[in-house]
Amino acid sequence: MVEYLPILMTFGAAAAVAGALLGLPYLLAPKRVTPVKAQPFECGKDPIAVSEGRFAIKFAMIAIFFILIDIELLFVWPWAALYRRLGWFGFAEMLVFLGILMLGFLYIWKKGGLEWE
Amino acid sequence: MTPIPAPPVLLSALTPVLVILAAGALVLLLDLVPPRDTKQHLGGLALGGFVASLLASVWFWDADLRAFRDMIALDNFALFFNLVIGYAGALVVLLSMDYVRRTGAETGEYYALVLFAGSGMMLLGSATDLIVVFLSLELMSLSLYVLAGLFKTRLDSGEASMKYFLLGAFASSFLLYGIALVYGATGSTNFDKVAAALAGKAPDGLVVVGLGLMLVGFGFKLSSVPFHMWAPDVYQGAPTTVTAFIATGSKAAAFAAVIRLLFSALRSMQPDWTVLLWGVAALTMTVGNVVAIAQSNLKRMLAYSSVAHVGYMLVGLVAGGASGAGAVLFYLLAYTFTTAGTFGVISLCGRTSGDESVDVRDYAGLARRHPLLAFVLSLFLLSLIGIPPLAGFVGKFYLFGAAVRGGYLWLVVIGVLNSAIAAYYYLRVIVYMYMREPEEAIPAGLVPSFAGGLALAISIVGIVLLGVMPAPFANLAVAAVAPLLK
Numbered sequence: 001m002v003e004y005l006p007i008l009m010t011f012g013a014a015a016a017v018a019g020a021l022l023g024l025p026y027l028l029a030p031k032r033v034t035p036v037k038a039q040p041f042e043c044g045k046d047p048i049a050v051s052e053g054r055f056a057i058k059f060a061m062i063a064i065f066f067i068l069i070d071i072e073l074l075f076v077w078p079w080a081a082l083y084r085r086l087g088w089f090g091f092a093e094m095l096v097f098l099g100i101l102m103l104g105f106l107y108i109w110k111k112g113g114l115e116w117e
Numbered sequence: 118m119t120p121i122p123a124p125p126v127l128l129s130a131l132t133p134v135l136v137i138l139a140a141g142a143l144v145l146l147l148d149l150v151p152p153r154d155t156k157q158h159l160g161g162l163a164l165g166g167f168v169a170s171l172l173a174s175v176w177f178w179d180a181d182l183r184a185f186r187d188m189i190a191l192d193n194f195a196l197f198f199n200l201v202i203g204y205a206g207a208l209v210v211l212l213s214m215d216y217v218r219r220t221g222a223e224t225g226e227y228y229a230l231v232l233f234a235g236s237g238m239m240l241l242g243s244a245t246d247l248i249v250v251f252l253s254l255e256l257m258s259l260s261l262y263v264l265a266g267l268f269k270t271r272l273d274s275g276e277a278s279m280k281y282f283l284l285g286a287f288a289s290s291f292l293l294y295g296i297a298l299v300y301g302a303t304g305s306t307n308f309d310k311v312a313a314a315l316a317g318k319a320p321d322g323l324v325v326v327g328l329g330l331m332l333v334g335f336g337f338k339l340s341s342v343p344f345h346m347w348a349p350d351v352y353q354g355a356p357t358t359v360t361a362f363i364a365t366g367s368k369a370a371a372f373a374a375v376i377r378l379l380f381s382a383l384r385s386m387q388p389d390w391t392v393l394l395w396g397v398a399a400l401t402m403t404v405g406n407v408v409a410i411a412q413s414n415l416k417r418m419l420a421y422s423s424v425a426h427v428g429y430m431l432v433g434l435v436a437g438g439a440s441g442a443g444a445v446l447f448y449l450l451a452y453t454f455t456t457a458g459t460f461g462v463i464s465l466c467g468r469t470s471g472d473e474s475v476d477v478r479d480y481a482g483l484a485r486r487h488p489l490l491a492f493v494l495s496l497f498l499l500s501l502i503g504i505p506p507l508a509g510f511v512g513k514f515y516l517f518g519a520a521v522r523g524g525y526l527w528l529v530v531i532g533v534l535n536s537a538i539a540a541y542y543y544l545r546v547i548v549y550m551y552m553r554e555p556e557e558a559i560p561a562g563l564v565p566s567f568a569g570g571l572a573l574a575i576s577i578v579g580i581v582l583l584g585v586m587p588a589p590f591a592n593l594a595v596a597a598v599a600p601l602l603k
Contacts, residue, residue: 082121089123103142110149 130184140166141232148225163228174199197597198242215566234260238370277354292334298327308382338371352420361460402428436523444515446594451508458576508583
């Protein structure tokens with residue numbers, strides 16, 4: 001581990017120099033904030049919207065459904081690989097798991113979670 | 118191609134939990150089909166789920182089942198908590214039936230989430246493995262986070278949900294980190310194996326830190342000082358019936374996990390956690406009671422009061438042994454009836470528009486307009502103070518008695534002084550109800566509800582029964598902790 005020490009020292013020196021370059025002006029330079037200075041730069045025009053933009057909450061729903069179905073594959077994949085060795089017990093267990101999952105699927109379907117408009 | 122043998126599956130050890138989960142799934146499905154304009158039948162189904170689970174728990178009494186590679190135990194300890202949580206759940210569902218409709222928040226998901234939260238709470242009492250503890254704690258908490266934000270259009274309900282979620286997730290990570298450290302030090306997450314690895318050795322620094330982190334996580338769920346800051350905002354903003362569930366069920370479940378963890382897995386570290394809990398208990402009692410005095414919002418006051426009651430129960434944990442832990446179990450039973458009843462009265466007091474009367478001034482002159490309701494609320498408040506012959510008195514008697522026998526005289530002195538402080542803010546509500554005239558034009562009215570009245574009647578019978586003949590229930594509590602102390 002000792003041979004890595006120079007690398008660590010390099011990191012330390014880099015962090016110190018970078019920190020000093022950013023930190024010293026913060027401490028020493030005069031700060032005069034005017035409303036114009038506080039604005040984000042937008043080609044001289046007044047900003048008209050939040051810079052990140054807006055996106056519909058529907059995307060969050062879709063993302064959650066995607067995670068549900070995606071994580072499910074995490075269980076099904078190893079089960080499929082070992083399907084024959086697991087026998088009837090494995091089959092029954094997977095049926096129970098998929099049954100519960102389908103219950104949730106049915107729920108979001110009937111509740112209109114899959115309709116875009 | 119060697120077949121993998123099927124592991125032993127003993128589903129019967131999960132019967133009470135499975136009954137509730139099945140009811141929850143059924144509620145979700147039935148919510149999709151007509152009738153759509155009312156959800157009363159779903160409330161009835163939820164109630165049936167809790168009652169069936171209660172019956173199953175009574176049926177299995179004295180069972181000693183272990184299942185899923187010793188991750189789940191169905192012993193008297195788990196069954197006792199099933200009874201407490203089943204009662205809490207049933208009372209909450211009864212109170213909710215008219216409440217959620219009146220407040221315009223009646224959805225099928227409400228009952229499903231109450232059932233899922235209840236199943237998580239019951240699983241927490243059965244858990245004998247740190248992983249199962251964490252999983253069931255999350256099942257309970259995630260359902261409760263959503264329930265706290267049930268009033269989607271109200272700002273304070275959203276605030277309650279958000280605060281509960283953020284701080285709860287933070288506390289869960291503390292708990293998980295503690296679990297990781299204990300696993301690192303002992304090589305197992307199973308309670309029995311952890312106990313065996315720790316037996317007869319001086320405690321490792323790693324385990325001590327792990328114990329501390331886990332107590333931080335549980336301290337949040339119990340709302341013990343200094344992790345109580347979320348309680349007043351969440352209790353105030355959440356729908357009153359949900360507040361009742363958070364105050365009774367989730368607290369009982371967290372105590373179940375803490376007691377089983379401390380008394381079985383970490384029993385060899387009793388000197389360490391006794392010192393920690395001594396300080397936490399004294400602080401929790403004092404801060405809860407002193408701050409409650411300043412509250413004029415009834416739900417906020419009850420939040421601080423519940424913080425104080427957690428402090429009293431921690432005294433029982435400090436006392437230790439069968440008498441200390443048994444006293445905590447008895448107190449939880451008494452506290453569940455009392456608190457569910459108190460919040461039940463608040464949920465019935467309100468204007469039909471959906472607003473609730475939560476300010477103490479709204480209760481001025483209630484005794485003249487609704488004598489029975491005022492009398493019922495007085496009984497609950499007197500039980501919270503600890504006036505004989507009600508349940509609260511006997512509960513405190515057992516707790517402080519166990520602590521005196523254990524030699525923690527100073528803690529008992531602090532506890533008794535605190536009980537005296539507490540009398541002030543509980544009695545103030547009674548004074549308002551009986552001796553003050555209402556100041557404003559529309560004071561708290563009564564919203565008639567048969568189901569709510571039934572819940573209050575059950576709670577009243579509970580606190581009087583526990584207060585008048587406590588011996589059978591105390592024996593039940595001591596029998597429940599016996600499996601842990603073997």
